[in-house]
Amino acid sequence: MTRRNNDDFVLLNRFKGRLLNHLTSVDRTGSVSVIEEALRYNCTPASIYNSVITPAMVDLGDLWHGGRITIAHEHHASQIVDDLINMVVQKSQRLSINGLRALVTSPSGENHCIGAKIFANLLFLEGWDVEYLGPDTPAEDLAKYLTEIEVDVVALSVVLPGNILSVKDAVSSIESLENPPFVILGGPAFKGFSDEIGTAAIADNSATGLTVLQDAMGIGAGNLSLRDTLLGVGGKVLEIRRAKGMNQGELAILAGVDRAYISLVENGKQNLTMAALFKLAEALGTSVNTLMVSSK
Numbered sequence: 001m002t003r004r005n006n007d008d009f010v011l012l013n014r015f016k017g018r019l020l021n022h023l024t025s026v027d028r029t030g031s032v033s034v035i036e037e038a039l040r041y042n043c044t045p046a047s048i049y050n051s052v053i054t055p056a057m058v059d060l061g062d063l064w065h066g067g068r069i070t071i072a073h074e075h076h077a078s079q080i081v082d083d084l085i086n087m088v089v090q091k092s093q094r095l096s097i098n099g100l101r102a103l104v105t106s107p108s109g110e111n112h113c114i115g116a117k118i119f120a121n122l123l124f125l126e127g128w129d130v131e132y133l134g135p136d137t138p139a140e141d142l143a144k145y146l147t148e149i150e151v152d153v154v155a156l157s158v159v160l161p162g163n164i165l166s167v168k169d170a171v172s173s174i175e176s177l178e179n180p181p182f183v184i185l186g187g188p189a190f191k192g193f194s195d196e197i198g199t200a201a202i203a204d205n206s207a208t209g210l211t212v213l214q215d216a217m218g219i220g221a222g223n224l225s226l227r228d229t230l231l232g233v234g235g236k237v238l239e240i241r242r243a244k245g246m247n248q249g250e251l252a253i254l255a256g257v258d259r260a261y262i263s264l265v266e267n268g269k270q271n272l273t274m275a276a277l278f279k280l281a282e283a284l285g286t287s288v289n290t291l292m293v294s295s296k
């Protein structure tokens with residue numbers, strides 16, 4: 001039997017209040033117990049991140065700003081929160097794998113990274129392969145790194161409005177690449193921000209960010225059906241084979257399978273094993289990730 005998710009506002013707000021108390025007194029055990037309880041109550045990872053941990057950190061910032069706690073308290077609390085973020089992802093189920101890969105970081109000068117890490121984990125739980133780099137990545141180094149690793153999306157998190165300038169640098173460095181990935185910008189610096197930054201998408205919260213990426217990548221929310229996945233892989237195999245000027249027989253020889261097998265794959269009628277998928281990707285000179293990018 002599957003248990004229902006529980007995203008009751010009053011319950012989440014109570015967890016947030018208790019977490020804030022434990023973080024204010026830098027009580028790791030108490031903080032962990034709040035998150036464990038939220039998970040036991042079937043609160044979703046997104047609601048624990050967005051409605052428990054995030055608002056607790058905002059209130060903690062107010063206490064710090066108002067001189068009620070020291071920077072040392074805030075640093076210690078941030079470390080505890082880092083562990084809580086890991087705990088949520090470790091104890092949650094990843095429902096699907098969408099074959100897409102994202103890189104998450106923040107631009108030069110931005111040392112806040114809790115929001116970036118939460119967004120990275122939400123992407124992971126939604127089925128993405130995620131490369132999380134931590135904060136403060138210089139624009140040129142990021143662009144250079146992107147020539148070495150293949151990603152579909154770069155997500156940049158910005159907290160301080162003063163770092164909008166450096167995120168603009170990052171976007172233009174990425175856009176100057178030969179095959180630039182899709183770029184999404186998010187974080188509190190974009191609240192009420194209405195300008196454009198190159199061709200990057202902008203989302204000030206993680207829920208909107210996930211939806212924007214689903215639309216941009218042509219994937220629906222949640223699991224794709226087996227049929228849709230096989231049709232997506234088949235379409236991609238056909239597209240790449242034709243682009244390479246190969247016929248089905250030639251691809252079959254390279255992949256070590258029958259021509260009829262290629263025909264079934266391309267029509268979405270063959271339930272491929274992972275080994276077959278790897279052989280096909282290799283024969284087409286591409287990656288499994290690329291073959292797994294499905295259309296809606």
Ligand code: B12
Nearest residue numbers: 057058061110111112113114115157185186187188206209
């Ligand atoms: C913890 C903290 C720090 C820690 C960060 C530790 C860490 N590992 O990240 C440290 C000590 C490093 C720090 C430093 C500073 N901080 Co500080 N910090 C905070 C604090 C208390 C919490 C931030 C946080 O973690 N929030 C929780 C996260 C989860 O929320 P979030 O970032 O909004 O992320 C959510 C969404 O925005 C979204 N999201 C985030 N990224 C992305 C990306 C994409 C693509 C998408 C779609 C969505 C998305 O998803 C997340 C989940 O819901 C805030 C208080 C506050 N009001 O936020 C101050 C705060 C942000 N800091 C502030 C300041 C001023 C500073 C310093 C300048 C202080 C100083 N004088 O040195 C430095 C700047 C350092 C730098 N150069 O970056 C101010 C910023 C004011 C402003 N708007 O300009 C705040 C608001 C405190 C305050 N009340 O004054 N800080």
